[in-house]
Amino acid sequence: MTALFAAQGVTKRFGGLTALQAVDFELESGIASIIGPNGAGKTTLFNIFTGLYPADAGSIVFRGRPLLGLRPDQITTLGICRTFQNIRLFANMTVIENVLVGMNARIALGLWDVLSHGPRFCRTESELSTRAVALLDRVGLQANANDVARNLPYGDQRRLELARALASEPALLLLDEPTAGMTQAEAGALMRLLRELVVDLGLAIVLIEHNMRVVMEVSDRVTVLDHGEKIAEGRPREVQSNARVIEAYLGTRGSGPRRARRA
Amino acid sequence: MDFQLLVDIFPQVFLDGIILGFMYALIALGYTMVYGVLEFINFAHSEIFIVGAFVGVELLLGLKSVGLLDGLPWPLVLVLALVAGMAASGLLAVTVERVAYRPLRHAPRLIPLISAIGISFFLQDLIRLFESLWRNAFNLVYPTIDVLNVRFELTQTLDVSVKSLVVIAAALLMLWALHVIVNRTKIGTAIRAVAEDQAAASLMGINVNRIISLTFLIGGAMGGAAGVLFGVQYGLINPYTGFIPGLKAFTAAVLGGIGNIPGAMVGGLVLGLLEAFAASYLSLLTGGAFGAEYKDIFAFSMLIVILIFRPKGLLGEIVRERA
Amino acid sequence: MSPYSVLALAAVALSSLAVATAPRSVLAFLAFQGALLFVYLARIPTWLRVGLLGVALLLLMPLIGAFNGYYLEVATQVGIFAALALGLNIVVGLAGLLDLGYVAFFAVGAYTWAIFGSPHANVIFGGGFPLAGAWFFAFLFVGLFVAAVAGILLGLPVLRLHGDYLAIVTLGFGEVIRVLANNLDKPINLTNGPKGITPISRPPAPLGLPYGEYFYFLVLLIVVLVVLVNRRLENSHIGRAWEAIREDELAARAMGVPLVRMKLLAFACGASFAGVMGVLFSAKQVFINPESFTFLESIGVLAMVILGGMGSIPGAVLGATVVTVLNLQVLKGLSLWLNELKNAGVTVLGYSLADLPTQFEPAKYERMIFGIILVLMMIFRPQGILPARRRQRELAHLER
Numbered sequence: 011m012t013a014l015f016a017a018q019g020v021t022k023r024f025g026g027l028t029a030l031q032a033v034d035f036e037l038e039s040g041i042a043s044i045i046g047p048n049g050a051g052k053t054t055l056f057n058i059f060t061g062l063y064p065a066d067a068g069s070i071v072f073r074g075r076p077l078l079g080l081r082p083d084q085i086t087t088l089g090i091c092r093t094f095q096n097i098r099l100f101a102n103m104t105v106i107e108n109v110l111v112g113m114n115a116r117i118a119l120g121l122w123d124v125l126s127h128g129p130r131f132c133r134t135e136s137e138l139s140t141r142a143v144a145l146l147d148r149v150g151l152q153a154n155a156n157d158v159a160r161n162l163p164y165g166d167q168r169r170l171e172l173a174r175a176l177a178s179e180p181a182l183l184l185l186d187e188p189t190a191g192m193t194q195a196e197a198g199a200l201m202r203l204l205r206e207l208v209v210d211l212g213l214a215i216v217l218i219e220h221n222m223r224v225v226m227e228v229s230d231r232v233t234v235l236d237h238g239e240k241i242a243e244g245r246p247r248e249v250q251s252n253a254r255v256i257e258a259y260l261g262t263r264g265s266g267p268r269r270a271r272r273a
Numbered sequence: 274m275d276f277q278l279l280v281d282i283f284p285q286v287f288l289d290g291i292i293l294g295f296m297y298a299l300i301a302l303g304y305t306m307v308y309g310v311l312e313f314i315n316f317a318h319s320e321i322f323i324v325g326a327f328v329g330v331e332l333l334l335g336l337k338s339v340g341l342l343d344g345l346p347w348p349l350v351l352v353l354a355l356v357a358g359m360a361a362s363g364l365l366a367v368t369v370e371r372v373a374y375r376p377l378r379h380a381p382r383l384i385p386l387i388s389a390i391g392i393s394f395f396l397q398d399l400i401r402l403f404e405s406l407w408r409n410a411f412n413l414v415y416p417t418i419d420v421l422n423v424r425f426e427l428t429q430t431l432d433v434s435v436k437s438l439v440v441i442a443a444a445l446l447m448l449w450a451l452h453v454i455v456n457r458t459k460i461g462t463a464i465r466a467v468a469e470d471q472a473a474a475s476l477m478g479i480n481v482n483r484i485i486s487l488t489f490l491i492g493g494a495m496g497g498a499a500g501v502l503f504g505v506q507y508g509l510i511n512p513y514t515g516f517i518p519g520l521k522a523f524t525a526a527v528l529g530g531i532g533n534i535p536g537a538m539v540g541g542l543v544l545g546l547l548e549a550f551a552a553s554y555l556s557l558l559t560g561g562a563f564g565a566e567y568k569d570i571f572a573f574s575m576l577i578v579i580l581i582f583r584p585k586g587l588l589g590e591i592v593r594e595r596a
Numbered sequence: 597m598s599p600y601s602v603l604a605l606a607a608v609a610l611s612s613l614a615v616a617t618a619p620r621s622v623l624a625f626l627a628f629q630g631a632l633l634f635v636y637l638a639r640i641p642t643w644l645r646v647g648l649l650g651v652a653l654l655l656l657m658p659l660i661g662a663f664n665g666y667y668l669e670v671a672t673q674v675g676i677f678a679a680l681a682l683g684l685n686i687v688v689g690l691a692g693l694l695d696l697g698y699v700a701f702f703a704v705g706a707y708t709w710a711i712f713g714s715p716h717a718n719v720i721f722g723g724g725f726p727l728a729g730a731w732f733f734a735f736l737f738v739g740l741f742v743a744a745v746a747g748i749l750l751g752l753p754v755l756r757l758h759g760d761y762l763a764i765v766t767l768g769f770g771e772v773i774r775v776l777a778n779n780l781d782k783p784i785n786l787t788n789g790p791k792g793i794t795p796i797s798r799p800p801a802p803l804g805l806p807y808g809e810y811f812y813f814l815v816l817l818i819v820v821l822v823v824l825v826n827r828r829l830e831n832s833h834i835g836r837a838w839e840a841i842r843e844d845e846l847a848a849r850a851m852g853v854p855l856v857r858m859k860l861l862a863f864a865c866g867a868s869f870a871g872v873m874g875v876l877f878s879a880k881q882v883f884i885n886p887e888s889f890t891f892l893e894s895i896g897v898l899a900m901v902i903l904g905g906m907g908s909i910p911g912a913v914l915g916a917t918v919v920t921v922l923n924l925q926v927l928k929g930l931s932l933w934l935n936e937l938k939n940a941g942v943t944v945l946g947y948s949l950a951d952l953p954t955q956f957e958p959a960k961y962e963r964m965i966f967g968i969i970l971v972l973m974m975i976f977r978p979q980g981i982l983p984a985r986r987r988q989r990e991l992a993h994l995e996r
Binding site: 523574 | 759761764898902954955956961971975
Binding site: 060062081082083086087091092094098099100101102103104106107110111112113114115116117119121124125127131135138139155156158174175177178 | 825828829832833834836837839840843844846847848849850851852853854855861986989
């Protein structure tokens with residue numbers, strides 16, 4: 011059986027700089043983490059997975075369908091959705107509207123349905139509302155449904171981004187540093203939520219994470235990138251003790267992995 | 274089709290194109306310098322340009338009314354008009370930036386653009402208001418200086434007026450002076466530094482606001498000089514005359530790669546020549562079906578095509594898209 | 597009854613009375629318009645609001661028109677510009693695409709009917725024209741369709757452009773359309789050039805209704821439809837997708853918003869409103885020429901949207917009203933008043949107004965008005981007079 015998501019030999023160059031060099035990445039289920047120092051190419055990989063950048067070489071297959079060359083919205087419709095490292099909410103829209111935009115790929119209404127305001131439209135809109143509230147409930151934001159997204163505190167904005175991504179009913183969720191700026195307690199709560207999602211919805215999740223405690227606790231598998239190349243892959247414990255990772259990623263051997271240096 | 278005619282008018286059309294091109298180049302500098310520093314289209318630059326033309330004509334008419342227009346040596350008269358036009362346009366540009374753009378510097382991109390469009394419209398009617406009250410007329414004609422209208426017949430098919438030569442010489446002088454300022458002086462270095470990275474420049478002790486004002490001053494002054502030369506060359510001006518040349522000069526700036534100073538000069542010349550040839554040859558080549566009136570469409574279509582297919586222009590862009 | 601309800605009733609009644617007693621007074625008519633705005637904004641029961649606005653627009657306004665036809669003309673113009681502002685509001689306010697050549701679509705609609713609804717089409721097709729006035733209604737849809745196609749044709753090439761470059765290209769597009777209208781009298785005479793096209797057929801008026809009243813009602817009907825369409829679009833996944841594109845194009849794409857389709861849809865919807873109004877405009881005016889479709893008009897409509905508040909439907913209507921009234925009534929009124937004072941030989945502080953230059957006419961300074969509106973709004977109130985309020989979704993039935 012083929013994997014849910016399989017990327018092979020993904021290569022990306024920006025001018026003379028090789029951001030990714032023949033990276034392979036596979037995922038069947040559960041939570042995988044991608045770690046690596048800043049500039050290792052983690053976010054670039056996400057951007058290629060979601061169709062925001064074209065790849066220079068390689069192939070990506072998701073549920074048996076090739077992804078390279080598809081537009082971002084087509085990829086989202088197929089069932090991959092993501093969050094952004096530097097939170098990109100629709101700042102002047104309300105919390106629930108943000109989530110509703112996330113459902114765009116699943117709405118089968120045409121222009122005529124909207125203009126005629128027929129029963130199909132009204133039923134769909136009310137279903138969307140119900141689902142959106144349920145999602146907000148899941149991430150603990152239902153009380154803020156009608157607040158403008160811009161006014162949410164930082165941690166809530168991250169959780170809203172997660173809810174927005176979940177709204178597209180993905181089978182694969184790509185989270186770019188979801189715990190950045192969170193306290194250890196908040197990060198822990200978020201990880202429990204991710205575990206729940208994996209169990210409840212059968213979601214596969216890829217994390218880009220700098221918080222090593224989170225990575226080690228939650229990941230089924232860890233992939234390490236450095237300078238655009240995959241240097242290690244395996245169970246958290248294996249990676250943790252991999253000499254090459256410790257050298258490339260942490261520089262020196264310390265008292266166990268701590269937070270990576272951040273610019 | 275009369276091929277001989279096409280060949281015969283070529284030199285004259287070429288010269289007209291060069292003159293027009295220098296006008297566009299001078300105006301385009303204002304757009305491109307401001308874009309280089311702020312990544313913002315100073316939509317009101319067309320009015321800053323035409324204000325130069327009005328100040329020039331007022332000065333000449335003033336001299337004429339006291340009998341000095343023919344009394345003073347003509348180069349001095351021209352220099353006076355140019356200096357007055359440049360000072361007025363430069364100061365106006367600085368004022369406009371202070372009042373209408375600076376408060377909006379950190380607003381979303383479209384906000385200052387809309388403000389600039391507002392300033393453009395406001396200035397058009399402000400000039401009209403002023404001239405209506407002052408002269409009871411707002412279509413003004415540059416007074417003639419006889420020496421400037423002397424024409425030399427260079428060849429059978431090409432004659433050149435003194436004013437054309439003066440316009441070309443003055444434009445070249447301006448462009449050279451700008452080149453020196455931007456590339457050889459401390460001020461120029463500071464301007465380039467601010468264009469590159471405002472935050473870093475301010476950390477290096479550069480007063481960013483002052484440099485931005487200075488950029489508007491220099492760009493505005495170039496526009497003012499172009500205004501005076503425009504008036505000398507073409508004669509008739511009104512408050513709304515600036516709009517179309519302004520739009521075309523912006524096209525020239527984009528053509529040369531917006532933000533790129535040599536690019537603006539090249540873009541101006543290319544556009545001027547293309548337009549002159551389109552205006553003269555379109556009618557001949559289509560047997561009169563399409564005439565010179567399509568030269569504007571020609572320029573606008575070119576703008577659209579460049580922006581769509583080669584938004585970095587001919588010489589490339591020196592500024593990056595704001596994230 | 598709340599004090600607001602009493603006030604609203606009184607305002608409408610008194611201002612109507614004022615217009616009835618002094619039909620020539622600009623101030624009385626402005627008071628009437630102010631009363632309508634008050635009714636719209638005041639905290640009164642919905643039935644009263646709808647009732648009062650209905651009575652005022654359907655009954656009082658045509659009556660006022662019977663006293664003073666010019667006011668009906670003003671109201672009709674307000675309606676036309678309100679529809680244009682609502683169309684531009686979709687493109688600029690919702691989707692965040694600054695279109696500086698919007699009036700081109702108005703021109704496309706206007707010329708569509710003008711050519712076929714006048715003898716001018718005989719020049720092109722030989723004979724059989726003008727089409728009968730009844731065709732006008734079919735051409736409302738033709739104009740809608742043709743303008744929407746023009747919107748898509750403009751949209752396709754500019755999709756890759758962002759922000760200010762997009763603005764400049766649409767400006768260029770608007771100018772191209774105007775120059776074409778001015779010059780396509782040869783090699784084939786499509787537009788009759790600067791001379792324009794006349795006479796353009798009008799739809800037959802029912803019940804012997806005077807044309808002023810008839811076009812007022814037609815415009816009112818279309819504006820109501822346009823508002824309805826606008827609201828439905830705004831409160832749907834389409835409207836949310838547009839706003840998402842405006843807020844963050846990249847994130848919108850990543851969330852599954854099909855960028856190309858949504859941007860084209862925005863251009864097409866905005867253009868179609870202008871196309872419909874263009875058809876109506878050409879029939880109402882009987883004569884059109886390129887002068888009605890200049891860059892100035894595009895900026896005028898933009899000023900309406902900005903003044904009212906980008907993305908706000910009541911804002912667009914209010915903006916259209918204020919700007920049109922400023923142009924048609926306040927500036928013209930000032931001109932007339934100044935002339936009267938001049939002719940009466942009035943002196944101000946020892947200066948005889950008769951000495952004022954003849955070129956000084958307030959009515960000619962609409963650009964200054966637009967300019968001041970745009971700059972002041974951007975600096976002091978970029979969200980507009982009636983900012984778009986975030987829709988509060990009714991979630992009560994879901995809360996436990």
